[in-house]
Amino acid sequence: MNTLNRSEKITEADAFIRLLVIMDELRAKCPWDMKQTFETLRILTIEETYELSDAILEKNLSDIKEELGDILLHMVFYAKLGEETGEFNIADALHTVCNKLIKRHPHIYGDVKVNSEADVKRNWEQIKLAEGKKSVLSGVPPGLPAMIKAYRMQEKTAQVGFEWKDKKDVWSKVEEEINEFKAVADGTDMNRKEDEFGDILFSLINYARYAGINPETALERVNRKFKARFEYIEQNADKPLEDMTLNAMDVLWDQAKKLY
Numbered sequence: 001m002n003t004l005n006r007s008e009k010i011t012e013a014d015a016f017i018r019l020l021v022i023m024d025e026l027r028a029k030c031p032w033d034m035k036q037t038f039e040t041l042r043i044l045t046i047e048e049t050y051e052l053s054d055a056i057l058e059k060n061l062s063d064i065k066e067e068l069g070d071i072l073l074h075m076v077f078y079a080k081l082g083e084e085t086g087e088f089n090i091a092d093a094l095h096t097v098c099n100k101l102i103k104r105h106p107h108i109y110g111d112v113k114v115n116s117e118a119d120v121k122r123n124w125e126q127i128k129l130a131e132g133k134k135s136v137l138s139g140v141p142p143g144l145p146a147m148i149k150a151y152r153m154q155e156k157t158a159q160v161g162f163e164w165k166d167k168k169d170v171w172s173k174v175e176e177e178i179n180e181f182k183a184v185a186d187g188t189d190m191n192r193k194e195d196e197f198g199d200i201l202f203s204l205i206n207y208a209r210y211a212g213i214n215p216e217t218a219l220e221r222v223n224r225k226f227k228a229r230f231e232y233i234e235q236n237a238d239k240p241l242e243d244m245t246l247n248a249m250d251v252l253w254d255q256a257k258k259l260y
Contacts, residue, residue: 020090023076027084038081045074057220103127118159125159136160147216150205158209167210174203225260232256 026033048070055063079090104127106112107120114120125136133139136156140149157163164170181196208215233252237244 019073019076023080027080036077038078041074041077048074057217121159125156147205147219150202151209151215154206154209170207170210174200174207177203228260229253229256232259
């Protein structure tokens with residue numbers, strides 16, 4: 001694989017400038033590109049982000065490269081829209097993130113000493129609070145999927161010491177929440193059942209964090225495995241699935257487990 005060394009960095013700059021020029025041309029000449037706004041691009045950007053996520057889970061470096069390019073295009077597009085409003089341009093956005101990185105890495109660009117990754121994260125949150133953030137949780141976007149949001153909130157509060165001391169205590173909390181759900185599971189109060197079930201999920205996500213497991217990645221892996229196994233049943237069934245017994249489908253499921 002050909003890689004760039006520091007003396008060849010100009011080629012990266014040239015590639016970025018090429019994208020900026022193309023963006024200018026598309027915005028001026030292409031009917032579709034001319035119609036786009038921040039709002040119309042938003043959903044497309046979310047879609048591209050999921051496509052990058054899929055490529056990462058599949059460990060497909062070629063697709064990662066392509067999807068990364070698509071996301072970069074979107075970032076340049078937003079900057080172009082900002083430039084047209086007179087509010088900001090791509091240089092402003094880049095300088096903003098560079099300044100933020102320098103300020104939040106005083107162990108690299110200042111005289112702060114750190115001994116671990118945990119020190120770096122703790123310093124990061126303290127600096128954000130000093131910048132005017134009202135809560136360590138203010139950096140967690142409200143629109144995140146619920147599982148990722150739970151994980152990120154737990155990560156952030158842990159950085160200021162709000163967490164269990166031992167993994168065994170975390171598992172005890174999981175068991176406690178399961179028992180609380182069992183106590184209401186047969187009742188008619190759906191709000192209470194949802195609350196208690198949500199507590200189970202939240203505590204399991206927390207346990208996954210202590211165990212070094214990303215719950216979103218773990219669940220997506222199971223989703224893909226389930227999909228592959230169920231599709232095997234569909235492809236190898238000798239009759240429509242609705243006409244099969246569960247035991248007959250289980251036979252095919254066990255075959256699929258040997259493959260996926």
